[in-house]
Amino acid sequence: MHPLVVIPVFNEENTIESLINELLALGFKDILIIDDASEDSSIEIAKKLKVETISLPFNMGTWSAIRVGFKYALDKDYEQVITIDADGQHIPNDIPKLLNGLRKGFDIVIGACPQRANMAKKVCWWLFRKFSGLKINDFTSGFRAYSKSAFSKFSTYNGANLEYQDVGVLIMAKKFGLKIGEVPVEMKSRTWGKSKVFPSLKSILRYFLITFTIIMVKGR
Template sequence: MTGCDPSERKPQISGGGPRVCVLIPALNEAKSIADVLSDVRLHLDAELVVIDDASTDETAAIAAGCGAVVLSLPIRLGAWGAMRTGFRYVRTRRFDAVVTMDADGQHRSQDLARLVRPVLEGRADVVIGACTERGNWGRRMAWRLFRWLSGLAVSDLTSGFRVYSPAAVDVILGDDTALLDYQDIGVLLAMRKAGLRLTEVPVSMCHRRQGASRVYATWLHVMHYMAITVVLCLAKFDVTQRGGVRLGEDG
């Protein structure tokens, strides 16, 4: 699919209801972005924002044709740099909840309503769409190590399918997260340091429609990610000693 049916461009953010924004960073996702945007619209009334990380294909044009707000970066900032660009856009527009999801079709829009509910009801500041089934034995061992080092009682530490409250957005745009590479453990540690409430909602995830994980693409990437994350966990260890994250589970 390379475009959207104009009839699918429903008005976003209906008057009087909660204001929700969905941030979707994208790098050369022309083959999947239209389907992802159409699926989200079927399940959630939200403003859709695509952060195009200097793609060399038609990602930006297709997303704009689907009615999304497109933030086009002149140079490639990477996954977290692109995401922070989206959060800066969000903070000026007073949304009640901000969703982050991938552009490759992994995250199921059918789960969106369950994910945003705890934030909109004031029961959580961060909701993590947790899918532990996607991890092979190596990834699960890494998660176990990171949980032990960080003290985070979170089953899926690396899920990018999340929802944030306005207070959480302020933390994301603070100094503690400025130098991160990914939206994972470092962000959760910053949330705990700020005393915010985290919860997990079980979700299923689909296979990527194209491409591969930036973290697990090669063994070199894996080793780099492991080293950086271990150092990050140890650097934040003084925070973990002062109290655990307030974590619940919402179905």
């Protein structure tokens, strides 16, 4: 069975059409758009391309949107879920690398591109590795593959309602005993907009404080 490709979307009208068309051209027909209360035409573009869509009533954040996709995957009996960002940075051609990681026995496979990180990200990632015990090179990549064992746990565990899906989710995966792997991928430069995770120094500090709290409470 083909994997379900879950794309959380919030105001991505400039990139969503090309991403969907690229996925379809590669043969990934099972695509689910989770529209996180976008204020632009993202959902209309997705519907025009005739892919499955779910619209959330208000902005819930990326991880909550992904969990909706996990529940859909369980209901439709998928065995694998790919999550990919809608901003055009991830390269769909790399999806087979992630799926191959699942075939090797990992429950979560991260498409890692650590060389894209600026100094602020590198410092954050170093601190996350030190305090969480996770040997991960790229903590903030949303380009991931999940086995059914992994996405079924996260779809039903209410404690997984985390503001940041990257580090917090990996910490919970570790506690669940799930096997986490990484595969190297390339990522495109952002062509418009700015990072929703690290748009400013203030956001970096806020991100670190929230994630550090998660690590202290749940990580060890």
